[in-house]
Amino acid sequence: MKIDEIVTVLESFAPTALQESFDNCGLLVGNRHREATGVLLCVDVTESIVDEAIDLGCNMIVAHHPLIFKGIKKLNGQTYIERCIEKVIKNDLAIYAAHTNFDIVSQGVSWEMAHRLGLQDIRVLAPKTDTLCKVVTFVPPRYLAQIQEAVSEAGAGHIGDYDCCSYSSDGTGCFRALEGTSPFVGKKFEIHSEQESRVEWISPSYSVDRVVSAIKKVHPYEESAID
Structure with missing residues (x-):
């Protein structure tokens, strides 16, 4: 398994887009394309932690607090x-920080602490805003289920404990294929009308690019309309 695969798992659970503005989460040091020989978990990265990772043969350290918060202008061993x-660079290690994004995410650090303390009526005290958006596309009804599955796997259509959530309505799409096209339906240079379903999902803003790519991958049209 490569370090990048571990990073993908961590960020699928707690995307770095959820971190606070002062934070510095993510892969801080190291090559994500190297094979992972082992992972050492810690709260803070210290010199003894780095030594322990080396002794254990772990070339990746996942810490809660970032080792690097601000820009570093010198590397002369003074701190x-x-x-x-x-030492991390010399020994080809990687450091990943999972901080405030893991604090705020559902079933993350704060959520787990609250449950272990037996707290009731648990909710986010300072919810983030502008983290959701709506994705819309238009597809022939017979391809709707295929699109739904791909979009759900890409991260959209999740509301609370439900997934595959969407709304669709039927209508008529109209288009004309021009030179250089290979239309899925209709003929080039002729205006064509097609029965289509307008389908929309709620998506986290950090998943939109992945959702759009998933739609384009399975959509039957050469040019898929996505809003």
Whole structure:
């Protein structure tokens, strides 16, 4: 398994887009394309933690607090942060920080603490705004189920404990294929009308690119209309 695969799993659970503005989550040091030989978990990266990772043969450290919060202008070993970075680079290690994105996400750090304390009426105290958007496409009804499955797997259509959530309505689409096209239905240079379903989903803003790519991959049309 490559380090990048581990990063993908971590960020599918808690996307870095959810982190606070002051934070610095994600892969801080290291090559994501290297094979992972082992992962060491910790709260803070220290010199002893780096030494432990080396001794255990773990070339990836996943920490809660980022080792690097602000820009570093020198690497001369004057601080423990600089010494950690130097040792990590020399030994081909990687450091990943999972901080406030893991704090805020459902079933993350704060959620788990609240449940273990037996708290009731649990909710986010300072919800993030502008994290959801609507994705719309138009597809022949017989391809609707295929589109639904692809979009759900890409991360859209999830509301609470439900997935595959969408709304669709039927209508008529109209288009004309021009030079250089290979239309799925209709003929080139002729205006064509087709029965279509307008289908829409709620999607996290950080998943939109993945959702759009999923739609284009399975949509039967050469040019899929996506709003």
